[in-house]
Each structure stands twice: as C-alpha cells, then as structure tokens.
Amino acid sequence: MEYIYILRPWQWVKNLLILVPVILTRSFSFDNIENNLIIFISFSLLASGNYILNDLKDLQNDKLHPKKKFRPIANGKINKNNAKIYSFVLIFSSLTLTYLVESKLLIYFFSYLLFGYFYTNYFKYFFLINSFSISIFFLIRLLIGGVVDNIKISIYLATYIFFTSFFIAVLKKNSILNTEGIKNSEYLTILKKENSTISTDILSIISLLFSNVTLIIWSLNNLTHMTGAKYSMMIIFLSFYFLFTLLLHTNSKKGEFEDFVLGIIKDRNLVLIIIVLIISF
DSSP states (O other): OHHHHTTOGGGGGGGGGGGHHHHHHTOOOHHHHHHHHHHHHHHHHHHHHHHHHHHHHTHHHHHTSTTGGGSTTTTTSSOHHHHHHHHHHHHHHHHHHHHHHHGGGHHHHHHHHHHHHHHHHTGGGSHHHHHHHHHHHHHHHHHHHHHHTTOOOOHHHHHHHHHHHHHHHHHHHHHHHTOTTOOOOHHHHHHHHHHTTSOHHHHHHHHHHHHHHHHHHHHHHHOOSOOHHHHHHHHHHHHHHHHHHHHHHHHHTTTOOSSHHHHHHTOHHHHHHHHHHHHHO
C-alpha cells in the first residue's frame, strides 16, 4: 500500500491536461483515444517517479511537517535506497513506453525530468521562480497533448494555463504559510522571508485575476456564431469559475491547499462548482 501511496495517484488528475487538446477540438477516434490514454499513463508514471525524487530531496523538511511526516519515505516505511530504485523503474518504464508509442514525445518527457531536477534542487527555493517553474510543468503537459494529436496549441489557451498554474503555485505557498504545526524547516524559513517582501496573499489575488481575465479572452476567441444560449452559458461558466477561484484563494488562507488536488476533493462546495463548470462548459 505504501508503494501505491508514494506515487500520489490523486495528483494524476493534473495530467488530464494532456487530454485537453483532443477534447477541445473534438478530434475523437479510436486511435486518438488509445494513444492519449497510453501517454496519460506513461506521463503519470514519469511524474510519480519525479515525486519520489522530490520526496527524497525534501526528506528532512517533510519530517518537520505535521502532515508530510506521514509520507512513506519520511516515516521510514520505505527506505531511501528502495525509493531510488522504485523511482528509476517508474521513469525507465515511462520513457520506454513513450518511445514505443510516440518517440517524438521523448524530448518533452526529458525536458520535464530536467526541469524537475532543477526545480527540486534549485528553483524551488526562489519565490517567483518557483511559481513560474510550476507553470512550465503544466505547459509541458498541454504541449504533450498537442503533439499526441498533432494539434496546434493556441497562444490564448497556453496563456490561460500558464497564469492559472501560477495561481495554483501561489495558493500552495499561501497554504504552507497558514498551516499550523509546521516546525521551522528550511523551506518554511525561506517562504517567510520571501513573504515579507512579496505578500503571497496579494500575489494570490493578482494571479486569480489574471487567471479569470485570460480565461475570458480565450473563451471569446473560441466562441463563434454567438447566440443567446451560448452567450448565457458562457456567462454562467465564467461566473462560477470566478467563484471557484475566489473560494480557492479563501481556503488557502486557512492552510487547506498545500496539496491542491486533495484540498479540492475534501471540499464539497468546490466539487459541486466543478460539476457546474463541466456541465456549462
């Protein structure tokens, strides 16, 4: 069970971004769906392998965290050597599967790994660079989806994904700063110092607005043959999306979004809003 938990399978929901291009263009076919699902699984293995490497690097900080101290490596249920081997197997399996299915994607997979290395060891400890790095991770997922289906990613969609993922990164920092019981780890000390210069609360609001504005621009760019019904649904969608981002910001101030995906799953209101967003979209 510990070897499944360490994969953080709930985080794979972020990898659904790979499927976005084919869904938006409605380029559905058996081959498309099959290839997308295989690459989704392959990238999820790669991401999980990278998560393990990140846990190894953050071992001492995780031991000082009220929740992360229960992670398999931090609590000693999986030793460091086994974790390294497990990570290697996951990454090797991912790269092999990707090579067999869509070899041209390897450059994106290797880019993710390389960027993941620099993020874990360097970028993570610089406030704004940290957030921009997370945005790059999300953009790589989107670009992978475009390559799989030979779909050109619009600048409007890429911009929206970039600023929204930046917003997510800031939410995480805001949550860490507002989580009770974290001992003064190296990372927390850095966050507090950076927060005294650039308020995460203010930065969260700014990135929230950018996320909403870029979504509006992307929506208007894609909404052709405007009708009353389409216009009404767009207004409903954008209104609920603004409410969604506002609740995310509010909850981050309660320390509930260090793990963004779990934070949403545990909040019934956010889940209901997501359902409305999917239907109206």
